[in-house]
Amino acid sequence: MNSDSTDRPAALEALGLGKKYRRGWALRDCSFRVPAGRVCGMVGPNGAGKSTLLALAANLLTPSEGGIRVLGGPLDDPELRRRFAFVAQDKPLYSGFTVAEMLRFGRELNPGWDEDTAQRVVAQGDLPADARIGTLSGGQRTRVALALALGKHPELLLLDEPMSDMDPLARHQLMGTLMAEAAEHGTTIVMSSHILAELDGVIDYLLLVDGGRIRLAGEVDEILSAHQFLFGAGEPADLSGHTVVETRQSGRQLSALIRPQGPVTGPWEAAPPTLEELLLAYLRSPQAPSLLTAEARTGAEVAA
Amino acid sequence: MIEYRIERRSGVATYLQIVQQTKQALRLGLLQPGDKLPTAREVVEATAINPNTVLKAYRELDREGLVEPRPGLGTFVRRSLARAEAGADGELRAELSAWADRARQAGLEYEDATALVASVLAQTFEGNR
Numbered sequence: 001m002n003s004d005s006t007d008r009p010a011a012l013e014a015l016g017l018g019k020k021y022r023r024g025w026a027l028r029d030c031s032f033r034v035p036a037g038r039v040c041g042m043v044g045p046n047g048a049g050k051s052t053l054l055a056l057a058a059n060l061l062t063p064s065e066g067g068i069r070v071l072g073g074p075l076d077d078p079e080l081r082r083r084f085a086f087v088a089q090d091k092p093l094y095s096g097f098t099v100a101e102m103l104r105f106g107r108e109l110n111p112g113w114d115e116d117t118a119q120r121v122v123a124q125g126d127l128p129a130d131a132r133i134g135t136l137s138g139g140q141r142t143r144v145a146l147a148l149a150l151g152k153h154p155e156l157l158l159l160d161e162p163m164s165d166m167d168p169l170a171r172h173q174l175m176g177t178l179m180a181e182a183a184e185h186g187t188t189i190v191m192s193s194h195i196l197a198e199l200d201g202v203i204d205y206l207l208l209v210d211g212g213r214i215r216l217a218g219e220v221d222e223i224l225s226a227h228q229f230l231f232g233a234g235e236p237a238d239l240s241g242h243t244v245v246e247t248r249q250s251g252r253q254l255s256a257l258i259r260p261q262g263p264v265t266g267p268w269e270a271a272p273p274t275l276e277e278l279l280l281a282y283l284r285s286p287q288a289p290s291l292l293t294a295e296a297r298t299g300a301e302v303a304a
Numbered sequence: 305m306i307e308y309r310i311e312r313r314s315g316v317a318t319y320l321q322i323v324q325q326t327k328q329a330l331r332l333g334l335l336q337p338g339d340k341l342p343t344a345r346e347v348v349e350a351t352a353i354n355p356n357t358v359l360k361a362y363r364e365l366d367r368e369g370l371v372e373p374r375p376g377l378g379t380f381v382r383r384s385l386a387r388a389e390a391g392a393d394g395e396l397r398a399e400l401s402a403w404a405d406r407a408r409q410a411g412l413e414y415e416d417a418t419a420l421v422a423s424v425l426a427q428t429f430e431g432n433r
Contacts, residue, residue, distance in 0.1 A: 039354055172352050179348035183355035201312050201353045 008036035009072025011156045011188035012057055015298055016066030019052050025212055026052045030066070031298045032217040034190060034205060036155070039182055041203035042192040043279060049212045050192040051089060054160045057190070058086035071156055082110065084156035085149035091141045095134030099127050099144055106148045118151030124173050138165035146174060150181055159191035163198060175202060196276045208282060215282055218293025220275060226291065227278055230268040231255040238266035245288040246281040257281040259291070305342060306335055310351045318353055322361035330370065330385035341371060341379040
């Protein structure tokens with residue numbers, strides 16, 4: 001998993017990536033890497049640009065500026081299509097097909113098809129093989145779409161809000177199935193979500209997309225340990241010298257999320273932030289400077 | 305085989321929960337030398353946590369000499385943490401039990417005795433915790 005990520009090309013590498021719609025820029029100036037073998041959570045509010053970014057990676061949209069490389073290759077390489085799978089938010093399946101026909105479709109289109117894996121994912125959901133896709137619930141359709149994606153054994157799995165319409169049991173089962181796939185095959189998984197609790201403990205890599213920009217990118221552990229949560233009877237002035245993400249005053253107590261630059265002095269109690277605290281603080285503070293860890297920086301930026 | 309119980313809101317890092325639960329099973333004799341730990345795949349399929357977390361926990365247990373990875377076979381228990389002296393019929397337990405009786409006769413409540421024991425243990429084991 002992590003050990004072989006260094007000698008594999010990055011799963012995703014974007015350089016100056018931007019996408020403009022008629023209404024304006026949905027995504028701008030995005031440069032980041034996701035190394036192979038990571039389980040990456042792409043988080044951010046609705047309309048932040050997450051779906052646009054995933055659709056660009058899946059070659060369903062063309063960038064307006066910059067570019068993105070997937071698994072080290074240019075996106076127009078037909079061989080590349082076999083090596084990644086994309087499950088879009090609207091789960092494009094043929095509604096007239098039955099579950100069995102949909103799986104046969106996957107089998108015939110994919111040379112490396114793994115029938116056992118696909119069948120197991122479907123069987124867990126108790127779906128009759130002769131049920132028509134059009135009659136299934138949203139969560140059941142998601143299950144069929146994930147069965148098709150996992151049956152390909154892709155090197156990279158791009159999932160746009162995969163679990164949003166599933167009940168808690170199905171969510172837990174499918175997250176377990178995804179993690180098992182990553183454990184066994186070193187699959188890179190990039191999934192977007194705005195449910196932060198769903199990703200805690202699951203992801204080891206983070207992309208925070210907000211307002212069409214990348215605000216945080218890198219290993220979760222490294223991002224968390226770069227921050228400190230402070231609270232006490234201090235003054236905002238005591239924080240000068242550190243990068244302040246957010247301060248909040250309640251009565252005499254000041255609480256602050258900072259990126260310490262050197263030792264922290266003052267009447268503070270310090271605690272490491274949780275992933276959820278950290279993300280919420282960034283989302284409340286659009287002016288806070290962005291942070292990309294060394295692994296998340298692209299070659300061009302390292303050289304700069 | 306051991307089954308891990310992951311509590312996401314406990315505030316204890318997930319890999320530490322796996323380390324602690326494995327050690328507890330070793331202390332209680334639920335896991336014994338030669339036993340196989342579940343594979344990372346098995347753990348994450350059941351708990352839906354990140355595979356690297358399991359590998360990190362197993363590396364830590366390996367570093368402490370408690371388990372060893374055997375390439376292609378899995379991770380196996382090397383030594384037990386169960387101690388004869390701490391067992392139900394051990395001498396240390398009998399002495400401590402006698403001490404607890406005396407403490408009660410002297411009028412100590414449960415909380416008083418627990419605090420006293422904890423304080424003595426902290427003093428005795430200071431520096432190697």
